Amino acid sequence: MNIMEEEPLVNFSALRDKLIALGFHIKEQKGKGGYSEVESQDVTLGDIQNGTLKIDKTGIFNIDPDTGEEQRIFLYKRKYNLERFGKPRYHICKCKTIEDFMNAAGAIPEYRKANKMPVWVIDISDNNKDKQIDNLPLCKNCAAILGNINKNTTSNEFVEILKKAYKAPSKPREKVEVDVNGYTRDWREISQKYREKHNYTCERCGVKVMNPFESEFMQTHHRNGKKEDNRESNLECLCIKCHSEVDDTHRRNFSTLAQQGLIQEFLLKYGCERFKGKSGELF
Numbered sequence: 001m002n003i004m005e006e007e008p009l010v011n012f013s014a015l016r017d018k019l020i021a022l023g024f025h026i027k028e029q030k031g032k033g034g035y036s037e038v039e040s041q042d043v044t045l046g047d048i049q050n051g052t053l054k055i056d057k058t059g060i061f062n063i064d065p066d067t068g069e070e071q072r073i074f075l076y077k078r079k080y081n082l083e084r085f086g087k088p089r090y091h092i093c094k095c096k097t098i099e100d101f102m103n104a105a106g107a108i109p110e111y112r113k114a115n116k117m118p119v120w121v122i123d124i125s126d127n128n129k130d131k132q133i134d135n136l137p138l139c140k141n142c143a144a145i146l147g148n149i150n151k152n153t154t155s156n157e158f159v160e161i162l163k164k165a166y167k168a169p170s171k172p173r174e175k176v177e178v179d180v181n182g183y184t185r186d187w188r189e190i191s192q193k194y195r196e197k198h199n200y201t202c203e204r205c206g207v208k209v210m211n212p213f214e215s216e217f218m219q220t221h222h223r224n225g226k227k228e229d230n231r232e233s234n235l236e237c238l239c240i241k242c243h244s245e246v247d248d249t250h251r252r253n254f255s256t257l258a259q260q261g262l263i264q265e266f267l268l269k270y271g272c273e274r275f276k277g278k279s280g281e282l283f
Helices: 012-021 045-049 096-103 140-146 155-164 187-197 212-217 240-244 248-253 257-273
Strands: 041-043 053-056 059-063 070-072 074-077 111-114 119-123 129-133 218-222 235-239
Touching: 045 053, 074 119, 074 155, 111 119, 187 218, 187 235, 212 218, 212 257, 218 240, 235 240, 240 248, 240 257
Parallel strands: none
Antiparallel strands: 041 111, 053 059, 059 070, 074 111, 119 129, 218 235
C-alpha cells in the first residue's frame, strides 16, 4: 500500500471549515480562479512591519499593498547546504522557528516566500549557486499546529491544496457608511447581538461577564482588522484584556489611561476566572 492510500495528505473538509471560520470564501475551482502565483522572493522583517506579510498560527499570507488581497504562501530557508542537509523544510504558519525569525533583529534576509513550485535556493555546498528545487519537506511543528495536514505533505502537494482551497477575489465593495471611528452605523447592534450569541463569554480565555452593566468588559473584535467587515466569520467575542493583546496595534490603542483603567477594573473583578473554562486551572 502506498503513502497516498495509507493517509490522505490533507483533510479537505477540515481545511474548508477552518478557512471559512477565518473568513475565507471557499469553492472548488477549475483553473486558477482566486489563486495567484507568488514567485520566490526574499523576506525581511520590514515586510512584516509594513503589513505586506502576515504570519500567525493560522497561516502565512502575502498581502497586496494596493488591494489588500491575501494569498496563502509558505516560507523556506533562502540559503541551505543541500549536499549535507538535503532540502530545507517549508513553513506554513507561525511555528517556533518562524517566531524566532520574527523576533530577530538581523537585516539580512533568512527566508524566501512563494506559493508555486519549483523554488530557488542558494546552495552553500556549491559556491552559493541559486538552484531550483521542488518537493520541500513540511515543517513538523507547522503540521502539528494546524492539525489538518499530513506531516508528509510536500511543497508541491501543498501548492495543489492552495489551488483548491483559497480566498476568492473580493468583489468590488459597495459604499458603506461609517462613523468617525470607521465602524458601520449599525455596528453597536451587530456587536451586541454577537456578544449575546456567545453569552458574553471570551472566545480565548473563557471568562464570562455575568453583570449586564459590565458589558463593556466583553467586546467584539474584527479578525482581519477591517471595521466595516461585519461577517460573523470575521468577528470574535473577546474580554477587554484579550482584546488589548491581539497585536501591536491593539496594544497601542489600549495603552491610554482610560483603557488601562478599565482593564485593571476588569482584572480585579474577573481576573481569577480567566482560563478556568479552558483548563480547569489558572494560567
